[in-house]
Amino acid sequence: MSIIENLTSDRANWMSRLSDSLSLRDLSIPGTHDSGTECVAKGIAHCQNHSILKQLEEGVRFLDVRLKKDGGTLKVVHGIVDCKIDFKKVLEWCLNFLETNPRETILMCVKNDGDANIAQLFLDHVNDSKYKSLFLQTNKVPTLGDARGKIVFFRRFNSGDIEDYKEFGINWIVGWKDNTVFDINTDQGDKFTVEDCYNESNTNKKLDVVKKTLGKSLNDSARMFVTFCSIASGYGRLINTPYRYAWGGGTVDPAVNPKVYEYIAYRGYNKRFGIVIADFYNDEGADNYLVDSIIRSNFKAPSNDTIEDKGIYQILCKCSLKHIDINGRKKEDNVEAVIWTPYDAESQQFSFEHVDKDTYRIVAVHSGKCLEPTGSKNRDKVVQKAISNSDNQLWLLEEKEEGWLALKSKTSGLYLDVNNGNKHNGNSMVVYEANGTDAQRFNLHRFKVVTNTNNSVNASKAVTVKSK
Incomplete structure (x- = not known):
């Protein structure tokens, strides 16, 4: 590597x-x-x-x-x-x-x-x-x-x-x-x-x-x-x-x-x-x-075999080629995850904390809070919330074609999805039943981990990859 x-x-x-x-x-x-x-x-x-x-x-x-x-x-x-x-x-x-x-x-x-x-x-x-x-x-x-x-x-x-x-x-x-x-x-x-x-x-x-x-x-x-x-x-x-x-x-x-x-x-x-x-x-x-x-x-591309515990990543959405971001870079609970044009900001960086085989918490670097669905129905939004022991904060990573991944909610079995596949900045991230579309395909750009004393994660903006 x-x-x-x-x-x-x-x-x-x-x-x-x-x-x-x-x-x-x-x-x-x-x-x-x-x-x-x-x-x-x-x-x-x-x-x-x-x-x-x-x-x-x-x-x-x-x-x-x-x-x-x-x-x-x-x-x-x-x-x-x-x-x-x-x-x-x-x-x-x-x-x-x-x-x-x-x-x-x-x-x-x-x-x-x-x-x-x-x-x-x-x-x-x-x-x-x-x-x-x-x-x-x-x-x-x-x-x-x-x-x-x-x-x-x-x-x-x-x-x-x-x-x-x-x-x-x-x-x-x-x-x-x-x-x-x-x-x-x-x-x-x-x-x-x-x-x-x-x-x-x-x-x-x-x-x-x-x-x-x-x-x-x-x-x-x-x-x-x-x-x-x-x-x-x-x-x-x-x-x-x-x-x-x-x-x-x-x-x-x-x-x-x-x-x-x-x-x-x-x-x-x-x-x-x-x-x-x-x-x-x-x-x-x-x-x-x-x-x-x-x-x-x-x-x-990073895969389940190479994803580092508490490694920090940007998450690229295939349908829009934009990154998942926390709306407005806010740090409070219940702030929506959205898509946004790529730029250097910690609100577009997420720590993947390994819990079990192919299962992770996804923690926003700027806030130290987890991505979590607000419910278990199609089009329920995904927000950030304080870390808990709830399975509702767990995501299973499934490897798909050519290095793209799908992210499945452990509790509902629904998949992380760009709402309606719309590409505009600020469009919401939701959960939705599996449909195989680009709205449910993601790539990870890896970053180096640095952990603060307050238990939130800081990043020094890096990518980990396999050479040819």
Whole structure:
């Protein structure tokens, strides 16, 4: 078993829990589009809300870096827009991150967004004594073990006749196509499928091609899939910025990132989605659930055999892909359990206290109170109540398809259910007879236990999973 000790802080070292023998081709890897645009003014060229260092600390492992030659400097740019940092700053951030987290790796795609060739100047930066050991010297997709502590370089610029590039960098410049889905097959035998339909302003059509590419990644282990979820603003569409395409606003409906999250989270653990690249990966810093869902897909789901006594979990509802929450974060008895968009709060964390074979009390971390049905009839609500010895507070966990679980009340035999399968925030949790629907299917995201002296449970936000 492999434990991510604290997902909020240990997003920085999630790769360390995976086997050295895995190829990077075997992984689901969160990435950012135009990664260096944090300091760009809000608008059509602004694609990220955090620095590259913070992106890495929050679990991102693929960086899309656009450069322009400016004398002896390589500036980070987005088209004609100066991003107000240079490439040495990017390298400094990467070096600091990998020195702190030596079992991680960074995949870095570099594109020339200027007129002058950058090939020699890029090598001059890479061969600087400070950064010379930072890049993995390879032209093939490596194993994770070989890549740990290094940057794996993907080249999207013309190298000219410079000999060094024959053995350095995975060549994406040959075969890259514009605004479509395409394959790249390198001379070294690596095969890629890339979706980069950046000029599709109809988000329904964009999502169709994104989902199709993600779906193919689940079934074709011979290829590495690269999915750009981003949309460019472009002339004539200036009302809609990259942020709006990602998270909604203006005339955008549906927003892309929540739908990508739903597609990935619905498929649960132990899946392979390739490199998934987004603008504004965490909705202006409010949450990180898109990146978290990509990370979790690399691991196996908790089961009755692996659920830890008093382990702390978030409970994901399959029908809504939202978490069970205690309404309003209140701590009093008889407050309803509801569904809510995932976010970092103790009212969305529950301790599973083992009582008997496959039987648990489910205790809300923020209040120290148990989930309990208010009755034994269909659609009776589920609330929190002070811990007692009542069997009415006991739940049996039944393993279902692909890591999903059902939770059955011991006293009534009714199942925990999202009322009517409605997906809106604040919808009640109820009990209902078995119906086999997604409203009665749940996934557990495990957290580390810390017990207070007042007998309530505190959490340090972590996930426990099985590595492949």
